[in-house]
Amino acid sequence: MTALLDVSHVSKQFVVGGRLSRRRVDAVVDASFSLSADAPEIFTIIGESGSGKTTLARMILGLEPASSGDIHFEGRSSGERRRRRARLDFMRRVQPVFQNPFETFNPLKHVDRYLYSTARTLAGATSRAAAAAAVDASLQKVGLSLDEVAGRYAHELSGGQLQRVAIARALIPDPALIIADEPVSMVDASLRMSIVNLLRDLRDTLGVSVIYITHDLATAYYISDRLAIMQQGYVVEMGPARAILDAPEHPYSQLLKESVLSVDDAGLGHLVPADRSAAIAALEAAATTSLQERPDGRVVRA
Numbered sequence: 001m002t003a004l005l006d007v008s009h010v011s012k013q014f015v016v017g018g019r020l021s022r023r024r025v026d027a028v029v030d031a032s033f034s035l036s037a038d039a040p041e042i043f044t045i046i047g048e049s050g051s052g053k054t055t056l057a058r059m060i061l062g063l064e065p066a067s068s069g070d071i072h073f074e075g076r077s078s079g080e081r082r083r084r085r086a087r088l089d090f091m092r093r094v095q096p097v098f099q100n101p102f103e104t105f106n107p108l109k110h111v112d113r114y115l116y117s118t119a120r121t122l123a124g125a126t127s128r129a130a131a132a133a134a135v136d137a138s139l140q141k142v143g144l145s146l147d148e149v150a151g152r153y154a155h156e157l158s159g160g161q162l163q164r165v166a167i168a169r170a171l172i173p174d175p176a177l178i179i180a181d182e183p184v185s186m187v188d189a190s191l192r193m194s195i196v197n198l199l200r201d202l203r204d205t206l207g208v209s210v211i212y213i214t215h216d217l218a219t220a221y222y223i224s225d226r227l228a229i230m231q232q233g234y235v236v237e238m239g240p241a242r243a244i245l246d247a248p249e250h251p252y253s254q255l256l257k258e259s260v261l262s263v264d265d266a267g268l269g270h271l272v273p274a275d276r277s278a279a280i281a282a283l284e285a286a287a288t289t290s291l292q293e294r295p296d297g298r299v300v301r302a
């Protein structure tokens with residue numbers, strides 16, 4: 001069986017600082033997981049700010065090369081996508097949704113222009129009518145229609161509506177995987193659940209798998225099939241979402257469950273572990289430990 005996605009021993013280091021203060025940041029350390037091609041699922045990556053979630057997502061999307069390890073999508077490595085054609089094939093199958101829909105869309109362009117452009121480049125629409133049909137069909141999947149968004153600018157839509165448009169754009173090429181990096185953190189709390197429910201519906205009705213990146217334990221608990229908890233580059237616990245969130249085993253997972261939202265970042269929902277010194281102690285342990293399997297299917301760094 002070919003996996004939809006196979007991430008194998010992937011690490012990423014960045015070198016930061018100037019000539020005299022140069023240091024290495026281990027953004028992702030030895031991450032491994034795979035998604036099945038047969039059973040669509042919502043795989044959540046959760047962790048506090050700087051834990052490596054976006055870096056991992058960018059490597060999967062091919063926006064950032066891994067320092068080591070391999071990533072295969074439908075059996076093909078990122079190295080096999082250098083040609084434009086292979087790259088386009090990949091983009092049809094894997095689509096991103098980003099955190100801030102107001103940054104996704106240029107404020108000076110009508111939002112439907114992006115949708116038309118995606119229909120042309122990734123869904124093979126050769127006429128305006130064919131593109132309009134593809135765009136409208138995608139918008140319908142997220143509870144909107146072309147009539148509602150045609151000729152409108154990003155600022156004329158709510159954050160929740162605009163994030164729906166971003167998801168609709170991602171759906172145009174009929175992808176197998178959507179990578180949604182904190183898709184609800186900039187959306188009003190009252191609308192978050194409807195976006196999260198939408199991701200779940202996409203899994204159930206379209207068979208799309210979703211990598212859902214979040215700080216938000218509540219939505220993670222609600223929609224995830226499996227989850228990976230990251231701490232400063234390390235996956236410390238990974239497996240069935242309910243089992244882990246009901247009874248986290250790794251000390252950092254336990255801290256995360258008790259964590260509070262920081263006041264500074266309240267809008268972004270950044271997690272801050274309740275006891276930072278305990279979090280640091282757990283991290284120091286991470287470097288000297290390895291992932292171990294448990295009978296309920298989770299792996300824990302111990």
Ligand SMILES: Nc1ncnc2c1ncn2[C@@H]1O[C@H](COP(=O)(O)OP(=O)(O)OP(=O)(O)O)[C@@H](O)[C@H]1O
Pocket residue numbers: 014015016025026027047048049050051052053054055056
């Ligand atoms: N382009 C880059 N150059 C240097 N360091 C980087 C770069 N991108 C990320 N990092 C560093 O890698 C680490 C992981 O960052 P990343 O953005 O992946 O975290 P994150 O979990 O997505 O955080 P957040 O929740 O704030 O989005 C951080 O220490 C960050 O400063």
Ligand SMILES: [Mg+2]
Pocket residue numbers: 053054055181
């Ligand atoms: Mg991030």
